[in-house]
Amino acid sequence: MNEIKNPTIIFEDSAKKFVLELLDKDINEEGLIVEKGNPNQKVLTFDKNELYFEDFGGVQKGSEVFIENNVVSLIKFSKEVK
Amino acid sequence: MGWFDKLKALVDIKIDLRNLVQITINSNNATNSNNSAAFTNTEKSLIINTAHLSEEQKKELKQITKEYIEEGNKLLKTETSQTLHSIEDYNRENKSKDKQILDFFKDVIPDEDLDALEASLFLRSEFRKGNETIVKKIKRDIRIKFGDRGNNISNLCTAGYFENFLRELYNVSKEKEKFDQLYESIVSDSVLAVFVNKEMSTRALTEEIKKKIEASLRYGLEAIFIHGIGKQNISTIKSCIVENKNFFDFFEKIIFEKENIIMVKLLIRKKEL
Secondary structure (H helix, E strand, O other): OOOOOOOEEEEOHHHHHHHHHHOOEEEOOOOEEEEOOOOOOEOEEOOOOEOEHHHEEEEEOOOOEEEEOOHHHHHHHHHHOO | OOHHHHHHHHOOOOOOOOOOOEEEEEOOOOOOOOOOOOEEEOOOEEEEEHHHOOHHHHHHHHHHHHHHHHOOOOEEEHHHHHHHHHHHHHHHHOHHHHHHHHHHHOOOOOHHHHHHHHHHHHHHHHHHHOOHHHHHHHHHHHHHHHHHHHHHHHHHHHOOHHHHHHHHHHHHOOOHHHHHHHHHHHHHOOOOEEEOOOOOOHHHHHHHHHHHHHHHHHHOOOEEEEEEEOHHHHHHHHHHHHHOHHHHOOOEEEEEEEOOEEEEEEEOOOOOO
């Protein structure tokens, strides 16, 4: 029997803030994504870089893995994170 | 009750979600319709506009999306999702030949340059397929990460210099240090080639060519190359050669032109005393 596949969810640029809110994240004065409860704690991408709101590309795995919308970063992501 | 069942409960009951493949969330305040819909759909896609959800609905959607992520799904921005799909397609289709190039340069060039080269090989693949939109994004992203150096690497890569010139250069260099010096001059100062862009005037191009010739003589290179893609850039190169006829007549020129690409090879001879 064929398994019915659930659809994929994606978001447009206009919904980035909405997505960050559901992940309990905020944006500091420099434009970096930070923890809502602890603004001094900057969110890091999977390859340990700070992440600007304008570069936010998405998340994986329970919001632990933040993804930057940059091809160089995405190439690494495609190899390292399954 | 899974996240998708909860979503079905949230969405207008008249919308058929049976064949749904994709859900897109936006927060678009602008509207040109009196009936500002929170949910719009085709057979396979559903668009949810959070700007037209109640606070309660927003709260529910946030919870549903959280559960979607916690199930192990990636939640990606539209452009990121498209780019990642392209990268995955490229990895499947092209990797072996380009991997050979990367494997060769792995312990030969700096790690950051290798990352730039890897992205540039992907850029080249998309360029050859004619995927203009993603090509622009890849070029921009390489420049953001690696600056002018990255831009030089992507130009050199697209023109085949890594496998057709630099690999050969490494193989014939007796000392790594000599290769490193020449490599550095080619990549950071771009001594070997001029890549014409639409912002370049014929005057700027002439100056650039003269600088490259001087630098190439210092490094003992026998030729420099001038590349142009597109009608405007081809025209700039041809105008430059015509306007500076006396100067360019001093050099042997080999001109290769096909469809929308031009390459001019200028053979540099040392002046005889």
